[in-house]
Amino acid sequence: MAATASAGFFSLGAYAGGVEPMLRLATTRYRITPSNWPAGQSLRLVILADVHACEPWMSTERISGIANYANTLGGDIILLLGDYVTGMQRFITDIVPPAEWAKALSGLSAPYGVHAVCGNHDWAQDAEAQRLRLKETVSHRALRAVGITVHSNTAIRTGSEEHPFWIAGLEDQWAFRESGETVGLDDLPGTMAQITDDAPVIMMAHEPDIFPTIPERVSLTLSGHTHGGQVNLFGWRPVVPSLFGERYAYGHKVENNRHLVVSGGLGCSGAPIRFMSPPEIVVIDLVG
Numbered sequence: 001m002a003a004t005a006s007a008g009f010f011s012l013g014a015y016a017g018g019v020e021p022m023l024r025l026a027t028t029r030y031r032i033t034p035s036n037w038p039a040g041q042s043l044r045l046v047i048l049a050d051v052h053a054c055e056p057w058m059s060t061e062r063i064s065g066i067a068n069y070a071n072t073l074g075g076d077i078i079l080l081l082g083d084y085v086t087g088m089q090r091f092i093t094d095i096v097p098p099a100e101w102a103k104a105l106s107g108l109s110a111p112y113g114v115h116a117v118c119g120n121h122d123w124a125q126d127a128e129a130q131r132l133r134l135k136e137t138v139s140h141r142a143l144r145a146v147g148i149t150v151h152s153n154t155a156i157r158t159g160s161e162e163h164p165f166w167i168a169g170l171e172d173q174w175a176f177r178e179s180g181e182t183v184g185l186d187d188l189p190g191t192m193a194q195i196t197d198d199a200p201v202i203m204m205a206h207e208p209d210i211f212p213t214i215p216e217r218v219s220l221t222l223s224g225h226t227h228g229g230q231v232n233l234f235g236w237r238p239v240v241p242s243l244f245g246e247r248y249a250y251g252h253k254v255e256n257n258r259h260l261v262v263s264g265g266l267g268c269s270g271a272p273i274r275f276m277s278p279p280e281i282v283v284i285d286l287v288g
Contacts, residue, residue, distance in 0.1 A: 016231070016275040021057060021268050024278040025066065027073070030252050031285045034219040034259050037200055039288040041163040045202070046075030046110065047282040049224025052121070052267025053101035054086035055094040063096075063104035066266065066281070070108060073283050077112040077158070080105070080148070081224035082119025082172065082206035084139050087269030098142035106146035112158045115149045115167050119206035119225060120174035120182075121269065130176065135185070151204060153187040155194040166195050168218075169204040188213060202286075208248035211260045220286065221260045226250060228264030228277035237277075239270075250277075 048070060052058055070078060084101055086092055108114045122139035123129060129137045136152065143150045151169020159165045168191050173184035186205070192215065195201055200219040205211075208223035228250040229237025240249045247253075253260040266279045 016273045020274040020278050021272055025069070026264075026278045026280040027283060028264070028280045029283045029285070030261060031287065032220065032252065032259055032261075033287050034200070035257055036216070037219050037286055037288050038163070041165075041200070041286075041288045043159075043163075043165065043286045044074055044076045045222070045282075045284040045286065046070050046073050046078045047081060047222060047261075047263055047284065048078070048266060049081035049263040049282075050083045050119070050227055050265030050267050050269070051101065051105075052083055052085065052087050052269060053096035054088070054092040054267075055096065057092065057272050058096070058267045060096055060100045060104045063101055064107060067105055067107045070281055071110075073281065075110045075283070077167070078108050078110045078114045079167075079202075079204055079222060080114065080116035080143075081204060081222060081263060082117050083121045083224065083265075083267070083269070084118075084143075085121050085125045087121045087267070088271060091272050098138050099145070102142035102146045102148075105143070105148065108148075113149055115151060115156075115169065115204070116143050117151050117169040117204045117206055118172055120172050123172055123175040124177075133176065153185070153191045155191055155201070157197075157199060159199070164199040166199055166201040167204070168192070168195070168201055170206075170210065173205070173207045173210055186210065192217070207242070208260060208262050209243050211248060211253070211255070211258070214258060214260075216256070216258055218258065220284070221258070222263070223248070223260065224263045224265050226262055226265075227269060227274075228262075230268060230270070230274050230277055232276040234276070
């Protein structure tokens, strides 16, 4: 009996530490009709979050393969939701330099472009940005260098002449740590002030914790950060990095006529383990 139990635990550990985080890739699809989305307007979003580039878990080859696959999903626009650098230094065999993971992501292509925000690990792992309290990180510069539009409390009007829309992106809510507390650089009012007409708005925010303050004017908010908890024990997630616990851990949430989708992300943070929370690309069809 003990031998059988040991074998079972070993198999589960091998799956959670090797198979699911390294070999699986889910495509999760949503079809959403926000109340303020224009009738007759459709838009497909392809979303990648939490790459956490490192060897051997998320190599440049794997990132490049994921990017190539994402291009086959028919997205009108591709959105990257932050945390491109590793989040588990104790377990990796090597880092992937920003220039390399950015080059792997540069293969992404969509009619309305590739847009990105940065996340808390992009800030936390940038010692110079932390020390000097800079307004951008190495990740910002690496993404821009390969032609990806990086948002930092900015909004851009895009789409077709007949069906325009706004893509907005907040700077990270956990950018710095001061006296044990997180300090964000996000500016929601300043970002919303840049929106000058009634075209629909899609908001990128790495952490979902800001969602309760997002105005109804925003048709859809997109976040990553939580990794779906990384470990999902039949609906119970022991660890969710959010002030709201499991409230915004994963998936499509609707509150007060406002929509949020939280991606489970691609990489790992803390430990190279995923269980019943496989790496995923999210595809969202917005329809009027």
